[in-house]
Amino acid sequence: MFNPRDIIEILAANVRQTKSPFGIPKFMANTWHKDLCLPKEGEYLLFTGLMYQFAPYIEKSTQYLEKYEDTKIAGYLKYTRLLPGYFSGIGLAMMTKPKEKKKAAKPLKDIAYLLQKSKVNFGYRPDLDNYSGILLYDMGDQQGFIAHAKKVARQLQDAGIKKIITIDPHTAYAFKELYPKYTGFGFDVKQYFELLNFEPKDCGLEVTLHDPCFFGRYQKLSDVPREQLSNMGISVTNIRNQGEFTSCCGGPAESISPRLSNEIMEKRAKELQASGKPIVAYCPICLGNLKKSGADVQDLSTLLAKHA
């Protein structure tokens, strides 16, 4: 286990300096939209919160953390917060393979495609799309979270944004529950899969769905993806721990203890693999973490886009 204080202070300094917990400049991380010509205006603003974009960098940094957990070198980690945020962020971005970055863009492109196909009136403004700060909240840095969230919310408010579409459970939770409470700014928040509308199909497939804690339990939204899949003729295997009683993928512990994260992930992967059906996740953290176990797992958006 790493010293939590070292990790929190690094993440907090990065968010303060660069608006990203990993220090990666937005122009390097948020490139998925460049070849799509998405409209800028619409009834809703697509707000990705950059979580899917960060996934390959999280994976890369976790590989290093895994190497040094509980070694003497771990004690030197605290000094990295003395480096300018962008310095370590650009380094991390350079070490991450372009192939991995391209893979991370796929769910984002699929989501934009699904929304367009469902005739949802939305726009995308990369200048307004920022990280929500949720990791600081989860780590207990309340002060850092509120300061960052106020900046993000004010920018949206100043641009006249009232309705947003989120695509991951953590950003959705931040905007639904935390932003109104801590920033004073409230938005009408919809998750992308709540807005999809397709002709019924009969794909004749069966999958195992991994519900993320923040959708299954915190927001009680796990029925909606099941309805979307059912509409396409894709049935979902019943497993013991699902919906409101879903099990954690272990992802949230990966910065503090990759070893603990792996233990939890292995347990969950076994549960999901028991049915022998392909696994579907709908959170970038769960997706990345379950993939590490070697499981056959894909994002919900990828499956829906393939059959829509």
Add this chain to the structure above:
Amino acid sequence: MSLVTLDFAEELKEYCGDNAFECFNCGTCAAICPLVHDNFPRRMIRYIQVGARQKILENSDELWRCLHCGLCTQTCPREADPGEIILGLKRFVVANWRKS
């Protein structure tokens, strides 16, 4: 020897309210927690109830093992919201680090 801080509950209100006093120590949270680790989070909640402020600070690293998955909150028969209590303790510890 451990010292007890009599007004600890009052100090904690700012960080996690006073839900810890709803808890009757049934242990459901510790049983359902995926960490399966040394009576977590029940032990931390007990520390709050008895005012063991120093014990929490001494064992604070444990708080960050919590995945914030919410299973303890979902199953707590007293609706004490153990998940939020642990998150509140993280806030309390971070604030203490920064004060010191």
